[in-house]
Amino acid sequence: MKLLFGFWQKSLTAQLLSWLLIALFASQILGLAIVWDYMQADLRGSARAELSSRAAAVARLVRTAPPTLREDLIRISSTDTSRFWISDGRPVALESWVQQAFARFEVPLGELLVASDGIAFSSMGEESQLPAGADAEYFLKGATWTVVPAADRAELPVMVRYLDFAEQNGAGVIVPFDDGQVLNAAFYKNLAPSIWRTHLPLSLALTAVLVSLVAVITVRRIASPLRQLTQAAEMLGRGEAVSPLLERGPEDIRRTAVAFNSMQERLHRFVVDRTRMLAAIGHDLRTPLTTLKLRAEMVEDIELQERMLDTIDEMQAMTEATLSLVREETSVDPTRTIDLAALVESVCDDLAELGQSVRFVSSERLNYRCRPEGLRRVIRNLIENAVRYAGGAEVRLVVDPSAVKILVEDNGPGIPVDNVEEVFAPFFRLEKSRSRETGGLGLGLSIARAIARQHGGDIILAPREPGLQAAIVLPG
Template identity: 40%
Template sequence: MRRFFSTTLGQILAIIACASTVTFSLFIALLFWPGGPPTPGWPWQPTFRIGSIVRVLEQTPEAARARTAEMLHQPGINLHMTDAPATCLTHTLDIEDLQRALDNEVGDHTAGISVGSCNAEDPNSDIQVLVRLHRDDRVVLEARTQRIGPEPPRITFPLFAALLFTLVGVAALSAWAVALVVRPLQRLSDKADAFGREIALAPLAEEGPLEIRRAARAFNLMQERITQSITNRTRMLAAISHDLRTPLTRMRLQLDTNVSDTMRDKLRKDIDLMQTMVSSALAFLSTGSSDEHREWLDLAALIATLCDEYAEGGAVIRYEGPGHVRFFCRPDAMQRVLENLIDNALRYGETVVVVVSIRDETILIDVSDDGPGIPEAQLRDVLEPFVRLDPARGGQPGNVGLGLAIVRDIVRAHGGELMLMNRRPCGLTARILFSQFTSGEPHH
């Protein structure tokens, strides 16, 4: 029980129960408070009778009031005029009801009304009503009456049942409403606990209030990113351990059998190969975690400069596009993207064309080659880490299948998208789309 009330649902239900109990207690107290509502039926008959008598006496000459009062005797009400009344001071709830009812009924026709009982043992058997008239407040009308019939209960079964039903209904509906809010939180808690034991889990349903839906969406994104990160690193370790085994074996055999100059050159090549694979893996692991700040960059100038550098090295490459394209990005990361795409195109093709265009506030960068292309069914697969194609575009020394994955992650970090498309009759185009509104600084 203590554990239940330590939960959100238990605490909210406890608050509702306490509030309902206080409301019920206040309602009962109001029924018995002297200023509360009068008991239906009791004060109104004597109130109307005494009220009608007061109105008549108010219009009667002073000399005739005493005789008129004696003539107005009614069953249960004795009347007489007096200038020296003995005020009775005993009060009950019924007497308070009669006092309040008379004030409302004839208070404007009198100079004051006093109601009390002269019988302390049985107050309701002798109730005194003193009324001071406006025109002569030295002489008062004294009316004697009594409480007729048994006193009805102030709390009847229908009233108690209605109040109890209201409280139970409010508590039940509140519990139901709270459960709707708490249930998604409970699922989120269970999912987070299960995620600590098992990485591959189905996404959490995004339901409930806005704040809970946002929390569920954030949890799903976190789960997806963590799962993808762990999967990529596991695959990376498997790929590197497999690819490093071959050059290490060759190096061991060469060292055991021969240390000639020719063998030294082969060893250097194997070392370079291992260095390339390790560098690619480290570059992939550092993608997205760079502390480089974004700044405005002339994207067209960067691409044109890279194309000139590759052309000076003997590559057949050209740039087509505007002279200036302003883009808000991380310059070093963007240069890595372009270099990876150009290196990939030059590896499998002889001629490379880089085209930049702007369409509807979107920057398009196309890097095209005239190589063998990629089978349509594998265009999306090659964007995943450690995916290598055989034989035309795979199997290259030092290639661990991370180049395009690195490019895709950097492009996504800039709010863009990377797509691969085959050309006709041959070749491949790597297209990057950047939205200037999502990738640049906020527009004012």
């Protein structure tokens, strides 16, 4: 059940189909509830009109037939749902008449149609039409004398009496003859069957199947472009090259694809323009920096000359680092599937061979789609920072249902909480000496976060006791 609910939450087809079927069933049930009473009333009216017409026909037949044939004519006029008999014209109580009708319906039609000489007129109706366990009390439920509209009286005399019994599932007609006898006609049929015994369940099932087919086709037609849009957006978020989407489907979906293609084109154009601008600035800065360096070498004061050259070298290094940061943010390396655990372990092994204190906690094989070279640089940067400032690092790979985390943990002094986000700013350094030997230029974490975000992930720094945990969080 939990799996089905999870699938229902994730699937647009399942949700739309479920709501359509719920609406269909609700409308059918509501409509049935509204018309069911009218249907039952029409059926009962038709049954009583038919009983009156049949009683009139049998009465005419009995009047014209010889007295010796009356019993046989009455017997063979019975059907599965009707019984006829002749009695004297004395007034009869309602309950007594209903009990007589029940006694005749208890006899199966096949036995009723057997002639006095033992020859059967018909083989139909071998079983009684009464419900299982029915008795005279069942027929007496709702028994009452009634009035039948003139339109349903057929050609019966004015003195005809009508009655209902068995909760209006049965009806009776008493037709008087001129000789003082009366013709009794009784009809019984369960006119309120269970809905599951009618054609409605089959009709509802066929309608549900047709609606489901149409809904599935329609939703797939809508969901297919949306699925492609989702995949393209995810790839774009990871920094991968995305081909323009096909602009197809309904107008709203097509306009969404057009907007996505336009957005992707604008982003690409913006990045290219910015890269060109920064590359031009970096190139143009090289000439004045070279000129300054030549002029600084002509300074006679050796101490001043060294300080000037150091400043120029630092400016040149910062310029090159800025261009490197821009290239990392805009580069689109080939994306492929690799064993992420093996990649992390290889970085740790390389640094350990260089004499650095790095330990990798082994984990299971994990196939992951990424840009390996960029990710290798991120992992290496975080490990080198941990070794530089804390003396060592422990690296683990953790897989969550929604993310993949590469954790680099150390036992060093950590980073103040107020500076956790500032350290990602370009050229920001906790070490204030500005010496490249002790702290670098302050671009390592900026580049590392840029690469992580190209993969759709991020780098999160969290204090621990003691030390710091640096987590590369990648989408699962």
